[in-house]
Amino acid sequence: xxxxxxxxQLPGDALFGDARALPFADGSFDVLLSGGLLEHxxxxxxxxxxxxxILRPGGLFYADIVPRKxxxxxxxxxxxxxxxxxxxxxxxxxxxxRSAWRDRVRAAGFRxxxxxxxxxxxxxxxxxxxxxxWKYGGLLRALDGTxxxxxxxxxxxVTARK
Numbered sequence: 734x735x736x737x738x739x740x741x742q743l744p745g746d747a748l749f750g751d752a753r754a755l756p757f758a759d760g761s762f763d764v765l766l767s768g769g770l771l772e773h774x775x776x777x778x779x780x781x782x783x784x785x786x787i788l789r790p791g792g793l794f795y796a797d798i799v800p801r802k803x804x805x806x807x808x809x810x811x812x813x814x815x816x817x818x819x820x821x822x823x824x825x826x827x828x829x830x831r832s833a834w835r836d837r838v839r840a841a842g843f844r845x846x847x848x849x850x851x852x853x854x855x856x857x858x859x860x861x862x863x864x865x866x867w868k869y870g871g872l873l874r875a876l877d878g879t880x881x882x883x884x885x886x887x888x889x890x891v892t893a894r895k
Contacts, residue, residue, distance in 0.1 A: 753779045760789040767796035771834075772827040781841035788895040794843055797851065798834060799888040800827065831889060843893035850877035851890045 738745040750756050752770060765788045771777045788794060829837070831848050838846045850873065866873065876882045 753783055755783045755787055757787045759786055760792075761787045762792060763789055764793045765795070767794075769797065769799060771796055772798050772800065772829075774827070777827070778837055778840065781837055781843075785842040785895060790895055792895045794838075794891070794893045794895065796838075796891045797888055798827075798891060800829070834889065834891065838891060838893055843895060846891065846893040849890050850874060850882065850887050 735747045738747070748756065752774075765784050767784065771780060774780055784794065835846050835848055873887075876885070877887060
């Protein structure tokens, strides 16, 4: 992060720390964005609780969550991935369902929780991706939550209020 600021010749600060013990006072932020983090914790409740703690009442929470991808390797290794403690946070990939994520976000103190399919991850993996998504949004929403969506690697967008 610091290197990115330096290369872009822009001012900025980067803070590094434990997502379960964020170095900010309660209610410090109006908006909290989480990208590609939550799915790497076996139990994300403590991370969500910290995010809720630092968000002011009425603040907006956004997260993208990439469910575990389907692959022959992951299928063959599913037992080890689920149990092996050597697959620490950062390597581990969650296979929680949308409803399980909704429950965890609510339990952390958020309200108005909405989870929407955001399509294939990573986005923009093929030419004219955005036009395709706008044109066939109904089809993509119909596929959401199906084994086809899992094969395609759909990810979720979560929004909520504190």
